[in-house]
Amino acid sequence: xxxxxxxxxxxxxxxxxxxxxxxxxxxxxxxxxxxxxxxxxxxxxxxxxxxxxxxxxxxxxxxxxxxxxxxxxxxxxxxxxxxxxxxxxxxxxxxxxxxxxxxxxxxxxxxxxxxxxxxxxxxxxxxxxxxxxxxxxxxxxxxxxxxxxxxxxxxxxxxxxxxxxxxxxxxxxxxxxxxxxxxxxxxxxxxxxxxxxxxxxxxxxxxxxxxxxxxxxxxxxxxxxxxxxxxxxxxxxxxxxxxxxxxxxxxxxxxxxxxxxxxxxxxxxxxxxxxxxxxxxxxxxxxxxxxxxxxxxxxxxxxxxxxxxxxxxxxxxxxxxxxxxxxxxxxxxxxxxxxxxxxxxxxxxxxxxxxxxxxxxxxxxxxxxxxxxxxxxxxxxxxxxxxxxxxxxxxxxxxxxxxxxxxxxxxxxxxxxxxxxxxxxxxxxxxxxxxxxxxxxxxxxxxxxxxxxxxxxxxxxxxxxxxxxxxxxxxxxxxxxxxxxxxxxxxxxxxxxxxxxxxxxxxxxxxxxxxxxxxxxxxxxxxxxxxxxxxxxxxxxxxxxxxxxxxxxxxxxxxxxxxxxxxxxxxxxxxxxx
Numbered sequence: 001x002x003x004x005x006x007x008x009x010x011x012x013x014x015x016x017x018x019x020x021x022x023x024x025x026x027x028x029x030x031x032x033x034x035x036x037x038x039x040x041x042x043x044x045x046x047x048x049x050x051x052x053x054x055x056x057x058x059x060x061x062x063x064x065x066x067x068x069x070x071x072x073x074x075x076x077x078x079x080x081x082x083x084x085x086x087x088x089x090x091x092x093x094x095x096x097x098x099x100x101x102x103x104x105x106x107x108x109x110x111x112x113x114x115x116x117x118x119x120x121x122x123x124x125x126x127x128x129x130x131x132x133x134x135x136x137x138x139x140x141x142x143x144x145x146x147x148x149x150x151x152x153x154x155x156x157x158x159x160x161x162x163x164x165x166x167x168x169x170x171x172x173x174x175x176x177x178x179x180x181x182x183x184x185x186x187x188x189x190x191x192x193x194x195x196x197x198x199x200x201x202x203x204x205x206x207x208x209x210x211x212x213x214x215x216x217x218x219x220x221x222x223x224x225x226x227x228x229x230x231x232x233x234x235x236x237x238x239x240x241x242x243x244x245x246x247x248x249x250x251x252x253x254x255x256x257x258x259x260x261x262x263x264x265x266x267x268x269x270x271x272x273x274x275x276x277x278x279x280x281x282x283x284x285x286x287x288x289x290x291x292x293x294x295x296x297x298x299x300x301x302x303x304x305x306x307x308x309x310x311x312x313x314x315x316x317x318x319x320x321x322x323x324x325x326x327x328x329x330x331x332x333x334x335x336x337x338x339x340x341x342x343x344x345x346x347x348x349x350x351x352x353x354x355x356x357x358x359x360x361x362x363x364x365x366x367x368x369x370x371x372x373x374x375x376x377x378x379x380x381x382x383x384x385x386x387x388x389x390x391x392x393x394x395x396x397x398x399x400x401x402x403x404x405x406x407x408x409x410x411x412x413x414x415x416x417x418x419x420x421x422x423x424x425x426x427x428x429x430x431x432x433x434x435x436x437x438x439x440x441x442x443x444x445x446x447x448x449x450x451x452x453x454x455x456x457x458x459x460x461x462x463x464x465x466x467x468x469x470x471x472x473x474x475x476x477x478x479x480x481x482x483x484x485x486x487x488x489x490x491x492x493x494x495x496x497x498x499x500x501x502x503x504x505x506x507x508x509x510x511x512x513x514x515x516x517x518x519x520x521x522x523x524x525x526x527x528x529x530x531x532x533x534x535x536x537x538x539x540x541x542x543x544x545x546x547x548x549x550x551x552x553x554x555x556x557x558x559x560x561x562x563x564x565x566x567x568x569x570x571x572x573x574x575x576x577x578x
Contacts, residue, residue, distance in 0.1 A: 061272065177212065383398055
């Protein structure tokens with residue numbers, strides 16, 4: 001409720017308009033999603049009432065609207081249909097039990113502060129997922145916009161194939177209705193910004209359909225409408241808590257939990273990119289958990305954040321979560337008072353509105369920016385986008401796994417830069433060795449990154465390549481300012497490298513090692529192998545003890561002499577004659 005100070009007359013007006021728009025949008029969607037889930041049509045509307053209010057008030061996003069969605073509806077049907085006949089009382093009872101368990105798991109994850117998991121969903125993945133979901137939203141409305149027959153829930157490529165195959169069967173009356181709605185929405189949004197363009201577009205589409213039916217007849221136009229809706233509020237029920245039912249739906253509830261949380265947080269973060277809001281993953285988990293937990297007692301089946309309604313909510317000008325509260329209240333009033341009027345709202349008009357929403361969800365600015373700046377991020381973006389088009393439930397996971405794999409690959413290869421001491425008088429820092437002479441017996445490198453189990457192989461191989469390329473370089477000085485973490489495997493690798501270099505006649509030295517790293521090496525017992533006298537603090541004269549270990553014969557003929565001590569006596573104390 002940190003947004004409550006934002007509420008004033010202006011935000012209330014904006015939220016009321018956005019709420020009314022959202023209520024109109026959810027009418028046909030709720031019915032369609034309930035059908036997909038195998039539930040009676042009214043249950044899709046129930047899931048968009050009380051659960052949406054609870055999720056809005058207890059979550060962290062200002063614009064996320066919860067309710068039934070395509071992905072969750074498909075998951076619910078797939079989970080429960082093997083155990084009961086879709087639409088039957090047993091099926092409904094098991095679905096409500098699954099919803100209760102889903103909410104319980106979500107609430108536990110939120111209370112355990114596991115919302116940190118969403119930090120691993122990168123901005124690029126969110127943009128790709130949003131774009132993919134927007135295309136799926138548009139694809140799902142093609143049949144309603146063109147008046148052709150495409151199976152509900154058909155894959156994206158099937159929609160394209162069927163649209164081409166049925167091009168000759170396009171219904172011009174239905175398409176005209178959708179086009180009028182779309183054009184009116186674009187015009188109103190651009191030239192009449194003070195009016196709620198979505199409502200204007202819906203009215204225009206409804207009037208166009210009415211006039212077409214008046215002139216040509218409904219039997220000729222075949223313009224479908226939302227249809228009559230039940231005029232009563234969600235009934236109070238108690239889910240089935242029997243052992244047999246819980247045993248059957250326990251694992252499916254875990255699957256739905258992760259899918260719902262991933263979708264909800266991804267959607268809230270994608271909207272937050274536009275609204276410039278920070279999302280609290282833990283609070284979002286809690287909001288979603290309470291939403292499903294309490295919703296299961298009021299006939300609401302499993303719900304999560306909805307791309308359609310969240311996009312509409314933001315695009316309609318919502319300022320606070322009160323827009324979702326108003327939308328749910330308006331939905332209840334519509335059901336009680338004007339439910340029969342929904343039969344005049346053409347599905348083609350809804351399709352035109354959702355085309356506008358889908359277009360607005362695609363963040364072209366950031367997509368083009370990513371494509372211009374990073375190949376790896378571009379790959380992640382399009383893998384997520386294409387994966388979402390192929391399978392909405394798995395698309396986000398494809399992107400997350402790929403982005404994590406790329407991240408792990410990067411951190412497993414700490415940046416190791418050859419350096420030399422700065423030549424300025426009294427300087428204690430190092431500069432890049434590029435273009436400078438280096439010492440024939442000592443290699444100096446700066447480590448940037450953590451030395452952990454994933455990076456050990458790269459770090460060890462890089463250190464071994466030093467003497468493999470030049471056997472005279474038996475000693476290595478690691479400028480350790482950039483090392484911020486070392487684990488057990490990393491500590492063992494450093495000890496092993498120190499032993500190896502001593503056997504060669506050289507040594508492994510550290511300059512400006514952080515106290516936390518030094519203390520960890522000491523506690524892990526590796527200082528005995530590495531040596532306590534090889535660590536040099538900042539602004540210390542480290543070169544003198546290291547120079548004393550050099551081979552004097554090599555120093556005798558060396559022309560580099562990059563250290564000040566190189567111009568004095570040789571390492572064995574003999575005066576230099578050259």
